[in-house]
Amino acid sequence: ETGVTQTPRHLVMGMTNKKSLKCEQHLGHNAMYWYKQSAKKPLELMFVYSLEERVENNSVPSRFSPECPNSSHLFLHLHTLQPEDSALYLCASSQHAGTGSSYNEQFFGPGTRLTVL
Amino acid sequence: GESVGLHLPTLSVQEGDNSIINCAYSNSASDYFIWYKQESGKGPQFIIDIRSNMDKRQGQRVTVLLNKTVKHLSLQIAATQPGDSAVYFCAENRGSQGNLIFGKGTKLSVKP
Numbered sequence: 001e002t003g004v005t006q007t008p009r010h011l012v013m014g015m016t017n018k019k020s021l022k023c024e025q026h027l028g029h030n031a032m033y034w035y036k037q038s039a040k041k042p043l044e045l046m047f048v049y050s051l052e053e054r055v056e057n058n059s060v061p062s063r064f065s066p067e068c069p070n071s072s073h074l075f076l077h078l079h080t081l082q083p084e085d086s087a088l089y090l091c092a093s094s095q096h097a098g099t100g101s102s103y104n105e106q107f108f109g110p111g112t113r114l115t116v117l
Numbered sequence: 118g119e120s121v122g123l124h125l126p127t128l129s130v131q132e133g134d135n136s137i138i139n140c141a142y143s144n145s146a147s148d149y150f151i152w153y154k155q156e157s158g159k160g161p162q163f164i165i166d167i168r169s170n171m172d173k174r175q176g177q178r179v180t181v182l183l184n185k186t187v188k189h190l191s192l193q194i195a196a197t198q199p200g201d202s203a204v205y206f207c208a209e210n211r212g213s214q215g216n217l218i219f220g221k222g223t224k225l226s227v228k229p
Contacts, residue, residue, distance in 0.1 A: 108160030
């Protein structure tokens, strides 16, 4: 619908597991984002990629590792997560990255609902 | 703390009535604002935006008002329908950083 797809839609993992979230955008955008959405909290920006280069990392723990192999794909690799990491993880894309550019509409995917046991 | 927030976490309106959702921001450098709608099980969806050089912008059944003097943003939905039930977020784009800062959201419930 929005041109941004995410897989899987739901994921349950143990604290010792390694898993990856995938995002793909079909909009020809140059920037991609990972957000974390927890209950009753604002969307938290985790990572920003512009033209496959990471331009922002908002002090995210190293157990979250992003990868952007090209401008259409974005991954979030998960390793030894904690139960408090359970949340909805949203991917978004925009024409340009935010830095130095105003009017930055972002298009969101449906999210991956992650539960860490 | 968050500079973009909402006055009411929930809003319940009767079908056919108008809805007003409010948002406050604290950074006078913000130059662009967006309202997003998030339905259950979906990601946020763009509704309408406004630039800081405007006071009002209208879309289909929606109007966004910007009051820079008091740093206030509102979303008005005319003739609210059951399909409007969702969580609504405002977001600001700060010129110096450029990334969007989101508010907590207001949950709109429409009673038939």
